[in-house]
Amino acid sequence: MTTLQLKDVTKQFDLRSGLKTTKFTAVSHANFTLESGKTVALVGQSGSGKSTIAKMILGLETPTEGQILIDGKPVDHHGRKADHIFRKTVQMVFQDPYASLNPFHTVEHHIARPMKLHHPGMSNEEVHKRVIELLDRVRLTPGEDFAKRLPSELSGGQRQRVAIARALAPEPSILIADEPVSALDVSIRLGVLNLLARLQREENLGVLYITHDMATARHFSDEIMVMCRGEIVERGPADDVILNPKSDYTKTLIGAAPDPERRLKELAVARAAH
Amino acid sequence: MTETTEIKTNVIPPVYETDPVLEIDDFCVEYRAEKTVQAVKHVNLKLGRGEVLGLAGESGCGKSTLAYGVNRLLKPPAVITSGRVVFNSREGYPIDVRALEGDDLRMFRWEKISMVFQGAMNSLNPVKKIKDQLGDVFTTHRPEMSKKERLDKCGELLERVGVDRNRLNAYPHELSGGMRQRVMIAMAMALDPQVMIMDEPTTALDVVVQREILREITRLKDEFGFAVIFITHDLPLLLEISDRIAVMRKGEIIELNDAMSLYTNPQQEYTAKLLSSFPSLTGDRGSFIRTGSEDLAEGASPFATKE
Amino acid sequence: MKYVLRKLGFYLVALWAALTLNFFLPRIMPGNPVDQMISKLAQKGQVTPATRHAIELMLGSDSSVPMWQQYLNYFGNIFRGDLGVSVTYFPNSVSSVIGSTLPWTVGLVGISTILAFLIGTLLGTLAGWKRGSWIDNLIPVTTLLQSIPYFWLALILLYFFGLLNPIFPLFGGYDVWSVTPGWSWEFIGSVIKYGTLPAITIVLSSVGGWMLGMRNMMVATLSEDYILTAEAKGLSRFKIMTSYAARNAILPSISGFAISLGFVVAGSIVAESVFSYPGIGFALLTAVQNNDYALMQGIFMIITVSVLGANLFMDLIYGFIDPRTRAQG
Amino acid sequence: ACGGTSSSTAQDGTVVSIFNGTTGTFNENFNPFSPTALGPTLGVIYETLYWYNLATDEDPTPMLATGYEWNEDGSELTITTREGVKWQDGEPFSAADVAFTFNLIHDTPALNTNGTACTAKLIDENHVKLIFPTKNADGTPFDEPFKGAYMQEGGILGGQAIVPEHIWKNVKDPMNYTNANPIGTGAFKLSRFTNQSYSFSAFKDYWNGAPKIDGVRYIALNDASAATSTLMAGQVDWMSAYIPSYQTLLKNYPRISAVNTPRLTTVVMTCSNTEAGCKGPQTDTAVRQAMYYGMNRTQLNKLAGAGAGAIGSPTMLMPDRDRKWITDKNLVTTPETEDQEKAKQILEDAGWKMGDDGYRYKDGVKLSMTIQTVAGWSDYILINDTLKQQMKPLGIEIISTQMAWNQWNENEQKGNYQLSLDSLGLGVTADPYYTYNPRYSSLQMAKVGETSGGQNYARYSNPKVDDAIEAAAGTEDEAERKAQYAIVQKEIANDVPYIPVYINSMLTEFNDSKVTGWPTEDNMYALPAAWKAWDMGIILQHLEPKQ
Amino acid sequence: MAATTTKAGKARKSRADSMLPPMTPKLAVGLTIVAIIAAFAIFVPFFVDDPNKVSDIGMTGPSAEHWLGTTQTGQDVFAQLAYACRGSLFIGLTVGVLAVALSSFFGILGAYVGGATDEAFSLLSNVMLVIPGLPLMIVIASYMPSKSSVLVAGVLALTSWAGPARVLRGYTMSVRSRDYVLAARVAGEKPWRILFVEIFPNLIPLLASQAMSAVIAAILGEAGLSYLGLGATDSYTWGTMLYYAQNGMALILGAWWWFIPPGLCIALFGAALALINFSVDEIVNPKLKAATRSQIKKWKLEEKAGKAKTDAAFTPVASVNGNVINGTKEAVAS
Numbered sequence A: 001m002t003t004l005q006l007k008d009v010t011k012q013f014d015l016r017s018g019l020k021t022t023k024f025t026a027v028s029h030a031n032f033t034l035e036s037g038k039t040v041a042l043v044g045q046s047g048s049g050k051s052t053i054a055k056m057i058l059g060l061e062t063p064t065e066g067q068i069l070i071d072g073k074p075v076d077h078h079g080r081k082a083d084h085i086f087r088k089t090v091q092m093v094f095q096d097p098y099a100s101l102n103p104f105h106t107v108e109h110h111i112a113r114p115m116k117l118h119h120p121g122m123s124n125e126e127v128h129k130r131v132i133e134l135l136d137r138v139r140l141t142p143g144e145d146f147a148k149r150l151p152s153e154l155s156g157g158q159r160q161r162v163a164i165a166r167a168l169a170p171e172p173s174i175l176i177a178d179e180p181v182s183a184l185d186v187s188i189r190l191g192v193l194n195l196l197a198r199l200q201r202e203e204n205l206g207v208l209y210i211t212h213d214m215a216t217a218r219h220f221s222d223e224i225m226v227m228c229r230g231e232i233v234e235r236g237p238a239d240d241v242i243l244n245p246k247s248d249y250t251k252t253l254i255g256a257a258p259d260p261e262r263r264l265k266e267l268a269v270a271r272a273a274h
Numbered sequence B: 001m002t003e004t005t006e007i008k009t010n011v012i013p014p015v016y017e018t019d020p021v022l023e024i025d026d027f028c029v030e031y032r033a034e035k036t037v038q039a040v041k042h043v044n045l046k047l048g049r050g051e052v053l054g055l056a057g058e059s060g061c062g063k064s065t066l067a068y069g070v071n072r073l074l075k076p077p078a079v080i081t082s083g084r085v086v087f088n089s090r091e092g093y094p095i096d097v098r099a100l101e102g103d104d105l106r107m108f109r110w111e112k113i114s115m116v117f118q119g120a121m122n123s124l125n126p127v128k129k130i131k132d133q134l135g136d137v138f139t140t141h142r143p144e145m146s147k148k149e150r151l152d153k154c155g156e157l158l159e160r161v162g163v164d165r166n167r168l169n170a171y172p173h174e175l176s177g178g179m180r181q182r183v184m185i186a187m188a189m190a191l192d193p194q195v196m197i198m199d200e201p202t203t204a205l206d207v208v209v210q211r212e213i214l215r216e217i218t219r220l221k222d223e224f225g226f227a228v229i230f231i232t233h234d235l236p237l238l239l240e241i242s243d244r245i246a247v248m249r250k251g252e253i254i255e256l257n258d259a260m261s262l263y264t265n266p267q268q269e270y271t272a273k274l275l276s277s278f279p280s281l282t283g284d285r286g287s288f289i290r291t292g293s294e295d296l297a298e299g300a301s302p303f304a305t306k307e
Numbered sequence C: 001m002k003y004v005l006r007k008l009g010f011y012l013v014a015l016w017a018a019l020t021l022n023f024f025l026p027r028i029m030p031g032n033p034v035d036q037m038i039s040k041l042a043q044k045g046q047v048t049p050a051t052r053h054a055i056e057l058m059l060g061s062d063s064s065v066p067m068w069q070q071y072l073n074y075f076g077n078i079f080r081g082d083l084g085v086s087v088t089y090f091p092n093s094v095s096s097v098i099g100s101t102l103p104w105t106v107g108l109v110g111i112s113t114i115l116a117f118l119i120g121t122l123l124g125t126l127a128g129w130k131r132g133s134w135i136d137n138l139i140p141v142t143t144l145l146q147s148i149p150y151f152w153l154a155l156i157l158l159y160f161f162g163l164l165n166p167i168f169p170l171f172g173g174y175d176v177w178s179v180t181p182g183w184s185w186e187f188i189g190s191v192i193k194y195g196t197l198p199a200i201t202i203v204l205s206s207v208g209g210w211m212l213g214m215r216n217m218m219v220a221t222l223s224e225d226y227i228l229t230a231e232a233k234g235l236s237r238f239k240i241m242t243s244y245a246a247r248n249a250i251l252p253s254i255s256g257f258a259i260s261l262g263f264v265v266a267g268s269i270v271a272e273s274v275f276s277y278p279g280i281g282f283a284l285l286t287a288v289q290n291n292d293y294a295l296m297q298g299i300f301m302i303i304t305v306s307v308l309g310a311n312l313f314m315d316l317i318y319g320f321i322d323p324r325t326r327a328q329g
Numbered sequence D: 001a002c003g004g005t006s007s008s009t010a011q012d013g014t015v016v017s018i019f020n021g022t023t024g025t026f027n028e029n030f031n032p033f034s035p036t037a038l039g040p041t042l043g044v045i046y047e048t049l050y051w052y053n054l055a056t057d058e059d060p061t062p063m064l065a066t067g068y069e070w071n072e073d074g075s076e077l078t079i080t081t082r083e084g085v086k087w088q089d090g091e092p093f094s095a096a097d098v099a100f101t102f103n104l105i106h107d108t109p110a111l112n113t114n115g116t117a118c119t120a121k122l123i124d125e126n127h128v129k130l131i132f133p134t135k136n137a138d139g140t141p142f143d144e145p146f147k148g149a150y151m152q153e154g155g156i157l158g159g160q161a162i163v164p165e166h167i168w169k170n171v172k173d174p175m176n177y178t179n180a181n182p183i184g185t186g187a188f189k190l191s192r193f194t195n196q197s198y199s200f201s202a203f204k205d206y207w208n209g210a211p212k213i214d215g216v217r218y219i220a221l222n223d224a225s226a227a228t229s230t231l232m233a234g235q236v237d238w239m240s241a242y243i244p245s246y247q248t249l250l251k252n253y254p255r256i257s258a259v260n261t262p263r264l265t266t267v268v269m270t271c272s273n274t275e276a277g278c279k280g281p282q283t284d285t286a287v288r289q290a291m292y293y294g295m296n297r298t299q300l301n302k303l304a305g306a307g308a309g310a311i312g313s314p315t316m317l318m319p320d321r322d323r324k325w326i327t328d329k330n331l332v333t334t335p336e337t338e339d340q341e342k343a344k345q346i347l348e349d350a351g352w353k354m355g356d357d358g359y360r361y362k363d364g365v366k367l368s369m370t371i372q373t374v375a376g377w378s379d380y381i382l383i384n385d386t387l388k389q390q391m392k393p394l395g396i397e398i399i400s401t402q403m404a405w406n407q408w409n410e411n412e413q414k415g416n417y418q419l420s421l422d423s424l425g426l427g428v429t430a431d432p433y434y435t436y437n438p439r440y441s442s443l444q445m446a447k448v449g450e451t452s453g454g455q456n457y458a459r460y461s462n463p464k465v466d467d468a469i470e471a472a473a474g475t476e477d478e479a480e481r482k483a484q485y486a487i488v489q490k491e492i493a494n495d496v497p498y499i500p501v502y503i504n505s506m507l508t509e510f511n512d513s514k515v516t517g518w519p520t521e522d523n524m525y526a527l528p529a530a531w532k533a534w535d536m537g538i539i540l541q542h543l544e545p546k547q
Numbered sequence E: 001m002a003a004t005t006t007k008a009g010k011a012r013k014s015r016a017d018s019m020l021p022p023m024t025p026k027l028a029v030g031l032t033i034v035a036i037i038a039a040f041a042i043f044v045p046f047f048v049d050d051p052n053k054v055s056d057i058g059m060t061g062p063s064a065e066h067w068l069g070t071t072q073t074g075q076d077v078f079a080q081l082a083y084a085c086r087g088s089l090f091i092g093l094t095v096g097v098l099a100v101a102l103s104s105f106f107g108i109l110g111a112y113v114g115g116a117t118d119e120a121f122s123l124l125s126n127v128m129l130v131i132p133g134l135p136l137m138i139v140i141a142s143y144m145p146s147k148s149s150v151l152v153a154g155v156l157a158l159t160s161w162a163g164p165a166r167v168l169r170g171y172t173m174s175v176r177s178r179d180y181v182l183a184a185r186v187a188g189e190k191p192w193r194i195l196f197v198e199i200f201p202n203l204i205p206l207l208a209s210q211a212m213s214a215v216i217a218a219i220l221g222e223a224g225l226s227y228l229g230l231g232a233t234d235s236y237t238w239g240t241m242l243y244y245a246q247n248g249m250a251l252i253l254g255a256w257w258w259f260i261p262p263g264l265c266i267a268l269f270g271a272a273l274a275l276i277n278f279s280v281d282e283i284v285n286p287k288l289k290a291a292t293r294s295q296i297k298k299w300k301l302e303e304k305a306g307k308a309k310t311d312a313a314f315t316p317v318a319s320v321n322g323n324v325i326n327g328t329k330e331a332v333a334s
């Protein structure tokens, strides 16, 4: 049971325009908690600061203000050991599966490395066995065959599965998934999302599902947070947020999302009128 | 959105059988790369006047290839191996598009069929002012226009899509993504074409902007009466705006039907799968998908097919 | 502001580094001008201790001034525009030597660089536009030309077209026999005639680089969506090629061009050596051979300043030729 | 076959084009006192009192002077100047100009590159007296008693350009004066200067009669190869550059002729003096002698000198020109081929014993020396390489290195070398004093690491030689001098601080088709090198347009 | 369709394979020439005479005994050429290695470490970039008392790393921010491992291309220096050969066999490397893949064939296509 907590986290960037430098607040006073076994969706328009939050959690950006706590203790990326433990606990799946795998390394390399890093005692055979296991777990079978492949020999969905397997390798309890399907083809999306959902259930993972797709956010998470211009404007259980949006912004978002049912209704109305 | 106008025009089904503006017969395109890829296979399609035809299908199924092929924009190694494209001009004569060469072809393009391409950022030349890019449509097709007329016309076009006239002097990077897309639409309308092909015009935009643009397109179409081929892989989106929808898979059109029938009663398993890939926002199917098998969708991936 | 300061800082540091290098390099070189002059005189006649004394007096070379003092004086003099006195051409000042040689170099190498750029870019445009055509197949040929040692090509051309078939003159900047320098057509014509072969050689050996660069940029640009848009718009092929493809593809070449203009002064050494061209490159070589510190420093400084100047100029104008960079200042 | 552009045009008359070795561009400097003055300043524009022909052993030719006389103790030199000489601006020349010139030098030490120490006193229109100090300025006697300034005669009479008083008295800073409009007494007057070429027109009122050609033009070229091309194309009429296989060239181009005047002795210079700080086996006289006897000069000449070099003399004089100064018949010429037995014997006697590796050792020191020359001097490199092969059988190891001219020159001046291949320059006159004094006198020597104004780079120091040179300098009597030189010759032939190789060829090429009157092998009326000061003026006066 | 991916069972490309350029005529020609010259440089010196050996025959043309004639001192040009190949290749390779090492150090490391190191490194390389190479080389070269080829190579390398370093820096910056590098950081990899295992392999094609350019530039630079008399003094190179040939006025005296071969070797070698570089460029930037003339011709024919087939299958459209233009005019008029 791990909890990850963001306390009043703010991130500012320096923007240069012409001769002036201005401060731009990408994330402002974000507060939320992630627990193992729960999926929290973070939705919002492009540029609302979702990825920035993910990066701060992973230590790829440093918050300007505020703290990130893991099990109540502040995360420390400086101490080698503390960082190591953190890395084992929190993992990330990146947005673009085409960019998140190194074209020069085999699938096995991608999964084995984090494993070796976090289980230095494991023998090579054990590592290999675990890799195959993991590949099986993400439904890349036969694992022996996939392990030897290069990323260029995989489809987008398969790549994303490798990326997920890699994230699972250190046996984390928190998984940050930053738009894990937006680069994928429509028909593969659900497969990957379902996989994530299954793993969350089976491995008791805490998942932060970042997306701008309201529909999948609703169906794949327990809770939804809506971000707008760096601020979390609304949060609550998934169905509540979608079906009874409180904030104006959430309403706009929902209104903008394509919804065939709505058209259907409209057509029906029009026909009737005719 | 002004819902009333939108509904009104689409009530009467368009007459694509009797008075098509564009007829595509047995259209085949191959990429003769290291390995020959049949990107478009025996496509037959008729586009009615003023109709919005949605073209759906996932990445790589040949949607763009078909669109470019119709406008003769394909580059080597793409080869049109067979097929006929006939454009029935409003003025009352047919044009065999594949027989056009040189100046004839250039005169045909944009005048009769204009296009809006996927990424607006990339469709506009980053180092030329908006007015020059709008203007050179006129310098090419309306050489007799004076400079002032041209400028006026460009300004008018911009205003038509809701962009301020003084943006004529801007460079593309000075406009937001949505504005750039609108500029492209304005450009596509410049010569009052009869067909407009839109290749994923909203994919790169976020939903709010996307919504605005769609609204704009519908409005303009109604006002000027051009036919639209709207390409995207976002089926829900197509369902909202198109009269008929063609579903493509592996280069073939596997299903073609009017939007409502397609949604409510898909004939092909693949169409059904595609539809189910988009969980409904307000509908009730979320829980089903979440517990469903993840292999279902993956199996539908073109990448997963065995060689 | 920070950006501008940084850029400015860079130019200052670069200038300082170049000038400092300029100060120290000649000083750590062997020999000194006095010994040099004595050894040369010794070949012509008697040399006595008095000679050394006389020359030391004449050159005012006093080695007792401490290094740091010399260093400070050096900067002081540069800012006063005083580049000192050339030992080789004593008692002429370095400025006058540079003044009399620089125009020749700038004329010859400058014009050839511009020509090479224009021709190369044009060929590159065509080659990229008509990929796979005969003009594209020219690229390996120009690459071969580029891999030929410049002086070797020059000497062969000189042998065939200067000596065996005297189409072009063998040496010099103009006809020293019958033409008086000045702003007369006769003189200008003569300068052009004398500059033709060196210019051809420079163009031949540098056109390939421009061509390849432009061709590759063209190819990359041609796959951009806005080219397709332009084509769909029905624009004429010529218009697409020039005002869409080439206009964009040329941007990197232009910055390369500005920088190569900066190197005009530096790149002329071998050319001038082969054609006995009265330019600054050869003056540099002479200065090095004669331990002429002041002249060496002066020329080196001119070179550095022109390179830095070209870079600065490029930084300044790039915003105008590429509007995208303007936003970032 | 290759006419090329004509080197003169009708309007200019007959103009001779000269490449005098100046490379790069010309910079205006016609100041005869400046060491960087353009070549023709000395000889073509300005003239000396007398002219010494270094090609022969003739007496000096009177130029601006017609006579000179030393007083008893050699402290005063009275000169009779020529009458009827005009400066190129029409003003008459007189003894006052000579007096002015020498006083100017005296008052401006920076101009005094000849080391002249006299003041001048005008006697009358045609006579001037040069007075040499016999005491220090404060009246105390010199450290060495004054023995006469005879040895300055050559420099004063044959090495000093006379300048017009009426112009130079107004020159504020004669040291930095570029003298853009030079007025001399010479046969040609500067007519135009540019950075690539400058030309002279004939001075009709020249005292020795107007020159027969109409003008002279000097052109700037970058190297000998470019010069050769222009010579072949008929654009250059006179130049001095070594052309490999020039015999072939002459055959193909009948209008080109060439003369060879070997005057510069190629030597292996040795840093010979341990007391001055030299290190290495070459400080042992025996080693130098062994090299002297061990080298095969015929082979060296054939390979490196294209057979155009002349055989030298252990006295370092020119056997053809200076025969009268060489007393000992055995010292007239160097051996032509090697005498290995003698060389080996010398080494054995000196204690250099053959080691197992084929090289000799003495007290554990290997007989191995490094010889330096300038990178790119292909004939010198060849000599070094060949020497290495020739010395090997004697048990001497030679290591050949090449470096930039600057470095090579500095090494010689500072003594940071063991062996160096170089040549000995020309003296002011043919008198052996000008060969011996700068090279062998310990007064001209500096310790290793230091430089002196002199050229005793071998750091040779021998009291007998010093005394003899001094004695020779102190007398006007030729027989006495010859006796003193004999002492020097005996010593240096034994010590060989400079080991003579051969007298290098000095090739000068002419275009015969336009003018006649060039020096020939049979009529060497002047040293023909195009760069030779003074002589070029003489040669130009001899030229006549070809009809 | 669906050709983008291959499944198991099909012959798989190995990791090394994906880095090798596809064999094209250009690449084949380039590799062949380089191989021949390299073999010549490596083996031939063992079989020829001492290149310094002089003889009395002077400048003579090619003969059975001297395949490429002799120099003015009767040295065998062929033997010299063999040694010169060796010397030039040595310099070229040394510079290639040094320049790549330097540019990698300053370019990759700076970009990877970031912060003050990056600032300092990029300032240094920018300054080095604006300091003109050849004059600097001349000055440095003339400072060195005796120049070994190692030294000349060092000087050439010193003046040639800055440009490539800047390119590398830009490229490293972009690779550094790629997701897979971030992923490695998230996995907890050590920085040096990320640099060498994750980033470096991606730079290999670029480095290869830069190394080849550096070799060409070095060989040309060496030739230029030698021509000015500032080249290496301890060994033969193509440059020194040309220098001696020029000194010996080989060309003027008609001794083409002495002057032409070294220059030709440089040109051929340079062109061969450039041809190889084209192919490497095609990996780095697949857009540059060249279409050959025959391919284009073939394409045009196929396009025609496709049209003919259709024309046969359909009845021709009644209108004349010239009408389009009329149509345009009408449209304007109306």
Ligand SMILES: Nc1ncnc2c1ncn2[C@@H]1O[C@H](COP(=O)(O)OP(=O)(O)OP(=O)(O)O)[C@@H](O)[C@H]1O
Binding pocket: A013, A014, A015, A024, A026, A044, A045, A046, A047, A048, A049, A050, A051, A052, A053, A212
């Ligand atoms: N390194 C940076 N420097 C300056 N601004 C930045 C930087 N990174 C992000 N930003 C800005 O911060 C804001 C938030 O960016 P972020 O990537 O978190 O958005 P996002 O919600 O993930 O958007 P998307 O859905 O497009 O991925 C954006 O406006 C972006 O321009």
Ligand SMILES: Nc1ncnc2c1ncn2[C@@H]1O[C@H](COP(=O)(O)OP(=O)(O)OP(=O)(O)O)[C@@H](O)[C@H]1O
Binding pocket: B031, B032, B033, B037, B039, B057, B058, B059, B060, B061, B062, B063, B064, B065, B066, B076, B077, B078, B233, E001, E002, E003, E004
């Ligand atoms: N230049 C090419 N060479 C070889 N094959 C190509 C080339 N361009 C496209 N293809 C192939 O042709 C097929 C159709 O491509 P097309 O671009 O028409 O797809 P699309 O439906 O527009 O996809 P998307 O939704 O990604 O835009 C794809 O399988 C693609 O791999």
Ligand SMILES: [Mg+2]
Binding pocket: A050, A051, A052, A179
């Ligand atoms: Mg994001």
Ligand SMILES: [Mg+2]
Binding pocket: B063, B064, B065, B199
């Ligand atoms: Mg597409």
